[in-house]
Amino acid sequence: MSHSEIPGGVTAAQGFQAGSIYCGIKAANKNSPDIALIVSNTKAVAAGTFTTNKVKAAPVRVSRTHLASPDVRAIVANAGNANACTGVPGLENAKRMCVATADALGLRRQQIMVCSTGRIGVQLPIEKMEATLANSAQCLSLNGSAAAARAIMTSDTFPKEFAVEFSAHGKKIRIGGIAKGAGMIDPNMATMLCFITTDAAISRTTLQKALSVSVEQSFNRITIDGDMSTNDTVIALANGVAGNKALKYGSKEFKAFQAALDDVTRELAWMIVKDGEGVTKFVEVHVHGAASLADARRAAEAIANSTLVKCAWFGQDPNWGRIMDALGYSGAKMREELVDIYYDGVLAVKGGMLAKTPFDKLREIVRQKRFTVCVDLNLGRSEHIVYTTDFTQEYVKLNMGDGTGG
């Protein structure tokens, strides 16, 4: 029951259509589509995970209330404006986006999930959006995934799609997704949107359990600059068109579904990291031997978020003193004299001190575009992995803003 990669993104799953339309919300790139639409042709259930930031964008608040609807049919998402810090008018506008989309598709407002990404603190051009959304049904197609993936890009440099299929109960089941990321990516979900579709028959609560597990081992383990956004959203729709017997939590078939969903979210999360602003390196930080899971996480995140560690990676420098330093202030239980550090399996630090490995060997590893830093705290059995990047001058340049406060 292992799964395999297939093309098609969110339209790989049967009974889903997607597409994009141009409204003119993005300040730059005036001619590129900026609204994405994903629609199930038949009844579907939805699951979602949302930002833990206390400042929650209006669409996040609206989508959370729609999650419980017994038949969620569509996702509408715009780029160019986050509809965050927009107060009561912002909430009203998020609802109007749902209404306009529902009207165009012959649905009710509660059947629409709504997302926004882009500039904070500016009201949506809602009249213009309503006019555009009125004709949005035309944009939908059975191979519209790539168009939708492109429409939600902000500072992303490439669209992000991934899909897999596997068999259960003698039926082919497909899971596909699209995502956007770049900038403000942190383990607790940041300016990051991910939309997943599946034609599996699965209950809303079982889908939610599976999605939460998948998000925990993918989007919650990536970090670029440690900031967390107001808009992060992962939504999954399942419409049962595959015709399988509804997946029962804990069953063999459910486990196959979970593994496939894990793979889709992990691949999309990795694409987000690799497309981080100004990024030149993809680094896996493994912490082993921690006294607790919380300690393993703290240690891995301190390393992955240290600007000093990340600047050294950018400089191709296998600096381990800064890693020791980050471990020391991470809050994780540690004993300096027990710490071992490896680069791609090659020992760099033994017992908290420089190992005898020839330095050139370590330098060669850090020169690669992708490598692993493994820390063994030698205190317990807990471990954690975080996926991160280096930190570059280009990142600073990209985030200097344009002096317009946006």
Place this chain on the structure above:
Amino acid sequence: MSHSEIPGGVTAAQGFQAGSIYCGIKAANKNSPDIALIVSNTKAVAAGTFTTNKVKAAPVRVSRTHLASPDVRAIVANAGNANACTGVPGLENAKRMCVATADALGLRRQQIMVCSTGRIGVQLPIEKMEATLANSAQCLSLNGSAAAARAIMTSDTFPKEFAVEFSAHGKKIRIGGIAKGAGMIDPNMATMLCFITTDAAISRTTLQKALSVSVEQSFNRITIDGDMSTNDTVIALANGVAGNKALKYGSKEFKAFQAALDDVTRELAWMIVKDGEGVTKFVEVHVHGAASLADARRAAEAIANSTLVKCAWFGQDPNWGRIMDALGYSGAKMREELVDIYYDGVLAVKGGMLAKTPFDKLREIVRQKRFTVCVDLNLGRSEHIVYTTDFTQEYVKLNMGDGTGG
């Protein structure tokens, strides 16, 4: 009893000498002195605060045990090598630095405070240092403060000295200090050394209380990149040469002493921030109206450590969305719709939304080399201030390392 600024740094206080010697520990800048010495000619007491990093450099461990000595006479500090992550040999070397200094000055090992700053994970060239320290008494002079301040510089671009005097019990009392900073500066004290001398008569425990208060409102409130080092140390020596009646905790005279010490530490902390790596702006972040002191601190530090907020400042962009975002993930209790944000007293955000202030006015403020960001959470009465900087491409360049793992 208000105090006034005087020249002289650590040798402004009577009965202290200082100086520097060249040993050749720094890799670059081969000819500049790299060991600083500060000595009291008469009996003195010491107070200290040290890094909270769990990875503590060898000199930090040694100095902490010497703090309790009834007569601490000298501080010896080297730049170029941090003597951190150096295991048992490192501890031995820190002790040997004390012994060599004590021998040169006719003192005992426990009378010496020892500090190191520089590269992590490399053993000190201890034989060479012992030979150099043997002749170190010659370098001392009554106006040697500037030389000592220069010797402890690593990536600092200017030496940091400040001194004040005030009167108590009819006697003039002087407090002076030198410091080094730059890079890895965080509220909980980071690659930062500060040495303070005073000729006040004050008990060890009273001096420790005063120093802890001063450090809390100065060095613990500055942040450049959020990293915390293994070597941070603030040491104060008091020798009573001023001839005042011993300062009694809580007395009017003690309060004058505290105010003067606060001023010395705050001025030195500000110099460290202004000299942060690649820094172009000095920003005070005030948070008011927090529900608790811990919340006020969390909120201020989240703003001051957000690379996105800091990149925007570098770009002269009065971006407030990123400030709202940082508040939201800070962990501080907040209600988005209550938040007001001011730049230099000018309202930018009212009730969590863009205020009506003309944008050009805000942009002009952020163009300055120094400005204040004030956040009112409008929830309670607690407040906190953090001093920070922008985040620049130059910072990344300075911290890329030289590929040598140091």
